[in-house]
Structure formats: C-alpha cells, structure tokens
Amino acid sequence: MNYTIAVIPGDGIGPEVMEETKKVLEAVGRKFGHQFAFQTVLAGGAAIDAFGECLPQNTIDVAKSADAVLLGAVGGPKWDALPGEQRPEKALLRLRKELGLYANIRPAKVFSDLADASPLRPEIIGKGLDIVIVRELTGGIYFGKRGHVETEFGEAAYDVEQYSVGEIRRISRTAFEMARKRRGIVSSVDKANVLESSRLWRKTVNEVAEDYPDVTLNHFYVDNASMQLIRDPRQFDVILTSNLFGDILSDEASQITGSIGMLPSASLTDGNFGMYEPVHGSAPDIAGTGKANPLATILSAAMMLRYTLNLPEEADAIENAVDRFLAAGFRTADLSGGAPDALSTKETGDRVAAMI
Amino acid sequence: MNYTIAVIPGDGIGPEVMEETKKVLEAVGRKFGHQFAFQTVLAGGAAIDAFGECLPQNTIDVAKSADAVLLGAVGGPKWDALPGEQRPEKALLRLRKELGLYANIRPAKVFSDLADASPLRPEIIGKGLDIVIVRELTGGIYFGKRGHVETEFGEAAYDVEQYSVGEIRRISRTAFEMARKRRGIVSSVDKANVLESSRLWRKTVNEVAEDYPDVTLNHFYVDNASMQLIRDPRQFDVILTSNLFGDILSDEASQITGSIGMLPSASLTDGNFGMYEPVHGSAPDIAGTGKANPLATILSAAMMLRYTLNLPEEADAIENAVDRFLAAGFRTADLSGGAPDALSTKETGDRVAAMI
Ligand SMILES: CC(C)[C@H](C(=O)O)[C@@H](O)C(=O)O
Ligand SMILES: CC(C)[C@H](C(=O)O)[C@@H](O)C(=O)O
Numbered sequence: 001m002n003y004t005i006a007v008i009p010g011d012g013i014g015p016e017v018m019e020e021t022k023k024v025l026e027a028v029g030r031k032f033g034h035q036f037a038f039q040t041v042l043a044g045g046a047a048i049d050a051f052g053e054c055l056p057q058n059t060i061d062v063a064k065s066a067d068a069v070l071l072g073a074v075g076g077p078k079w080d081a082l083p084g085e086q087r088p089e090k091a092l093l094r095l096r097k098e099l100g101l102y103a104n105i106r107p108a109k110v111f112s113d114l115a116d117a118s119p120l121r122p123e124i125i126g127k128g129l130d131i132v133i134v135r136e137l138t139g140g141i142y143f144g145k146r147g148h149v150e151t152e153f154g155e156a157a158y159d160v161e162q163y164s165v166g167e168i169r170r171i172s173r174t175a176f177e178m179a180r181k182r183r184g185i186v187s188s189v190d191k192a193n194v195l196e197s198s199r200l201w202r203k204t205v206n207e208v209a210e211d212y213p214d215v216t217l218n219h220f221y222v223d224n225a226s227m228q229l230i231r232d233p234r235q236f237d238v239i240l241t242s243n244l245f246g247d248i249l250s251d252e253a254s255q256i257t258g259s260i261g262m263l264p265s266a267s268l269t270d271g272n273f274g275m276y277e278p279v280h281g282s283a284p285d286i287a288g289t290g291k292a293n294p295l296a297t298i299l300s301a302a303m304m305l306r307y308t309l310n311l312p313e314e315a316d317a318i319e320n321a322v323d324r325f326l327a328a329g330f331r332t333a334d335l336s337g338g339a340p341d342a343l344s345t346k347e348t349g350d351r352v353a354a355m356i
Numbered sequence: 357m358n359y360t361i362a363v364i365p366g367d368g369i370g371p372e373v374m375e376e377t378k379k380v381l382e383a384v385g386r387k388f389g390h391q392f393a394f395q396t397v398l399a400g401g402a403a404i405d406a407f408g409e410c411l412p413q414n415t416i417d418v419a420k421s422a423d424a425v426l427l428g429a430v431g432g433p434k435w436d437a438l439p440g441e442q443r444p445e446k447a448l449l450r451l452r453k454e455l456g457l458y459a460n461i462r463p464a465k466v467f468s469d470l471a472d473a474s475p476l477r478p479e480i481i482g483k484g485l486d487i488v489i490v491r492e493l494t495g496g497i498y499f500g501k502r503g504h505v506e507t508e509f510g511e512a513a514y515d516v517e518q519y520s521v522g523e524i525r526r527i528s529r530t531a532f533e534m535a536r537k538r539r540g541i542v543s544s545v546d547k548a549n550v551l552e553s554s555r556l557w558r559k560t561v562n563e564v565a566e567d568y569p570d571v572t573l574n575h576f577y578v579d580n581a582s583m584q585l586i587r588d589p590r591q592f593d594v595i596l597t598s599n600l601f602g603d604i605l606s607d608e609a610s611q612i613t614g615s616i617g618m619l620p621s622a623s624l625t626d627g628n629f630g631m632y633e634p635v636h637g638s639a640p641d642i643a644g645t646g647k648a649n650p651l652a653t654i655l656s657a658a659m660m661l662r663y664t665l666n667l668p669e670e671a672d673a674i675e676n677a678v679d680r681f682l683a684a685g686f687r688t689a690d691l692s693g694g695a696p697d698a699l700s701t702k703e704t705g706d707r708v709a710a711m712i
Binding site for chain 1: 443449475476515517519521548552556580582606607608
C-alpha cells in the first residue's frame, strides 16, 4: 500500500529525530511491502524563520490531505521573546484545533529494561508501569475566551475554562474504548468539589460509563491524582482528563517513567486520522550534537501505524525492534548516564532500522 | 500573655488531632507563661449535622475576633452527596474568603529521620528536602464567575480564571519576603504560553522582583514544574503560584516527602492574622481508631506561634520536641508501616507535650 505522511520536523532536535524515524519507516516499508511518501512542511520556529508565521496555510493543507501527520518538536529560546500569538507553540495549538485532534493519547510506560531510570523507588515502580493518559485536546481553558478587564485591584486578565456535554462525551468514549482493550479501568480526574465545569465533566463521564458496564470507573480530584501518581502509579490504567489537567498530569506521569526520551503520543480525531509526536520537547541545548534520542519519535511512528494506518503487525515490528535494541544493552546518551559508549541519534536509527 | 484561639476541630480525625494539639499548646503555655483560651466552633460536616449549614455565622464571628484560627480537617463521605454549595469543603473556601486569607504557605519538608518514607530514590531526595509552596488562596478559578450556557455541542459549564495585578502583587511579595529568610530563590509557576492570566502573572511577578534584587527569580510552566518536582525537587526553595496550580503542586510536593501526616500549613492575610491546619484530610476511615497522626496539626500550631503570635521561641520548642520525638524512634501508625509498637494519637500528644 501507499501512504502519504505529512512530516513536520520542527525545531531543535526535531529534524534529527525525524530523519531516523523516516529511516525506520522505510525499513518497515521494505519488509512489509508499503510505500511511505513523506511530505515535509514547516511549523513552529522553522516556519517563523522561513515565512514569518508559525503555521503557514500550506502546512495545514498538506497535513489535512495526508493520511497522517508526524511531528518532531517545536519551540526554542530563539523565539521566546515573541508575543503569545506569534510563538512556535501557537502552531501546535492551531494544528490541534484545525485538524480536530480532540483526543490526546499519552502512554506512560516503564520499559522493563529501563526500570532503574525511574525516580521512584523500586518497591513503588515495580517492573512494568503502563498507564495511558487520555487528555482532551481541543477544548477547555486552552481554547476558551480570554482577555483583560479593569477591577478594583487594578488591571486583570482572565481565561475561561468551558466544557460542553458533547466534548466530554466524545473524549470519555475514547478513554472507555481504550480501557476495554487494556486492564478495564478508567480514572477520571477533575476538580468537581470546586469547578462547575468539573461537575458537568463528572456527571457526563458517569453517563457515558453506563454504556461500558465492563469497565470500572473511578473519580479523582486533580490534587489527589497528582499525589496518587507518585504514591502508587500502578493503580492506574487509563486516566481521562481535561486539557489543562492532562497537560500537568501527563508530564508528571512521563517523569515518573524516568525515560521521557522514550515516550510517544498520538492526537486523534473521529475516524482514524491523527498527528503523532514525541512527548519530549525540542531540546535546543543538544540540537546538532548527535545526542538526541530518536526512540520517542520512532515509537510515535509505531502508534501511527497502529491507530491511523491500521497496520498492527508493522507497529509491533517497530515496538519489538526497540525492545530488542534495549534488551541488547544499547543506550542513547539520555539513558546511559553519560557513558562514553552511548549511541548517537544516527547510530540508534540505523540499529533499530536494521532490527525491523 | 493571653491568646484567644478559635478552634475548628472539623470532621473525621479532626477532633482527635486537635485534642492533642491543645495539649501541646498548654504545655507551651505552662513553660513560657502564656494562657491560651480555646474557643471551639463548628464548620464542615459537623456544622451541617448540628445546624444544617457548613459555616454558621457564629463560626465566622468567633474566627474573626480570635487572635488566630486552628483547624483540624473537614469533609467525609457522609456529606459527599450534597450539592456543591452545601458541602463541607465550601466552609473552607468561604472561611478563606471571609477572613481574607490570600496567602497559603505549605512547607514540604523531609524530616531527616523520615527520609526513607519518601517515594523518591535516595539519590534524588537526599537528606533534607525543604520547599515552601506559596499558593494564592482567595482568587483565580476558585472564586471566579461560573455557570452554564448552551452551545452547539449541548449544555456547557464554565469557570473563569482571573487574576488582577493587585492580587498577584501581594502574593508575590509574600513569596519574595519568605525567600529572603530562606535560600533566596523564588520559582514562579504559570502557563504563560497559553493563558492570558498567566502572562499577566509573569509580568507582575517580574515587576515585584525588581524590589528584591537579592532574590533569584525563575519561571516554570506548570507542566514542567510538575516534572521537576519529581526529577529534582531540591532545586526549589519557594514556589509561588496560583490557587489552582498551587492546589495540585502542593499536594504533589507533600507526597514527595512521603510524610503527609507531618505537614502543617498556614493561610495568612495582611498583618499577622492567620488560619492554621494540617495538609492531610479528615481520613474518616481511621477516625476513632487512635491511629491518626496529630503531628501535622501540632506543627501547624507551631507555625501559628511563629507567624501570628510572634512567639518564635515557643514555636521552636514545639518543632524541637517533634524532632526529638522522631529522633527517639517514636512513630505513629502512618510512619511505622504498621509496626505493632506504633504510638496512638493520644500517646503521641502526651509524649510531645512532655518533651516541650
Ligand atoms: C507547548 C504547549 C502549548 C503544550 C500544551 O500545553 O499543550 C505542551 O506542553 C504539550 O503538552 O503538548
Ligand atoms: C477541599 C478543597 C476545596 C481544597 C482546595 O482545593 O483548596 C483542598 O484540596 C486544599 O488544598 O485545601
């Protein structure tokens, strides 16, 4: 089969990790008889530098017409002084909205070969943490009304957190469907003891749960969830939450794995279309040094094969190759604690491609 | 001297831990020649049961006219089915607002005798974590406008996050003053890459920082802060943040200490007045079993002596007694991992009082 992939390398280490990911996808193509056509377009700082805007219309068009989107990472200190509307991150937010990517899927997985990397004690982390955070991605305070007003305490600025029943329903279904294929537990996170939007969230999640009698649902306040993730992360299977709480909790969960350079993510819409990107950022400090770990992006490509292109065997091939890479003792710089024999970005891509 | 303390025992283990705290304060009174008059009033579930409302006017009046307020804990499953406005937690929110307690101070401290309790690896937690979270407590999305509207996706509910320059200024000053007496670092946490209120927050904190050239200021996005607290908590001294982010991050930081039964908090207004309470909740599951750890409430009383009553020696006397209690190997049930020789709530109060 032929697939068109919109590739947005982005900034910092983005282009380097993307190069290796394409290499691995090509190896998959050779093995399974697929053709991947990569259409490279710009977004973020790279687009600001080239076109003076962080998300050119052409990028949106190419992304929309592709079978799936692969993204490296955007942003960096070079563009930090720009006003909010013109910053590289804005490209990410607009892409999510334009493409309708309301369901952000972030697995927080501890690879058994990397369990030592977790900052948590071995008694807590055990050997196989495997959580998925399902974060609502096109609503809430990220996309609500915002502005400035005058108050008795001087100038004030505001942002509106708002959720509709429809928005809560569809993201809840994503979480329940996912739990069904996993350990069957959805933990919904809100702040229903304070927020009206959280009370509607909880009520709606409870309603959706009625369609999934085989899935266990529990509710956590966000402050408690942030504690429980550290106290006993293994109690969770699928965490379902809002855009803002998901931003905070998914980063917390990533850190708990100790291997943020390994974590992929998917942002999905109705149907199969999606955008795939590593959880880590653009790491401008190590760009160009060959120290970047491409495995998170490579594993994002595996998620793309599984969720969007419906190629589970091909996805398995990548994930198994990464497992064998780790089991063989190969380590990138971020995983090796600075050992001199750490593999470079390119060596890592070469080895994983060879292991397909 | 004579001091009037409004005492709100609250629900669950609240009354039990409060009993021991009064005992310790009385020991302090005997040693230093003070008289503490305790005026016990109801709030939370206890007030709902007695008066049908979670915060009777008399409780507010007594609290306002006292020198300081000591609170145990409120809430429990018994009142969970009540609508938002009538729940025990509402008493807490209204007390904060009525008393103008805009500055919530939550130390997250690892006691060197309890360093093993931290869920983080010894290499990370070291021997002496000592962070203070300064959380804005009477503004933001906790007290903003909220309601329901109709949208194209059905019914929706909203909550408004809003901060004024005046509100940000005063809580920033609290943080900078605190940092001055500590290691001189303020880490301000916001989501300025997305929220307008966060951009005003960051700008205002930067302005206030000009009055504190001796203090180092850095900024974190809230998602990154939630990671850094786990990756390297010792990089922080004073964390300054909003009501909502402070709720999440202070619970995360508490959990990192592994000794949530030990952590006090203060909620302050301009001048010296304040309300003091443990960070832990009402723990209805262990109420009446003698297993509750009263040390967080006892240490809250020490904070009260220090911040509101301006009795630093007396505060030291309590904190030193608790240190000696731990150094002598005494442990409450929550700290002992269920060892049969764990001290009861009352035995703990007796010992600490005797050590004053
Ligand atoms: C860059 C930023 C706007 C973004 C977010 O907050 O969603 C990032 O933190 C993420 O989680 O993808
Ligand atoms: C009970 C709840 C309303 C409260 C809050 O969110 O402020 C609590 O979590 C706290 O942190 O004191």
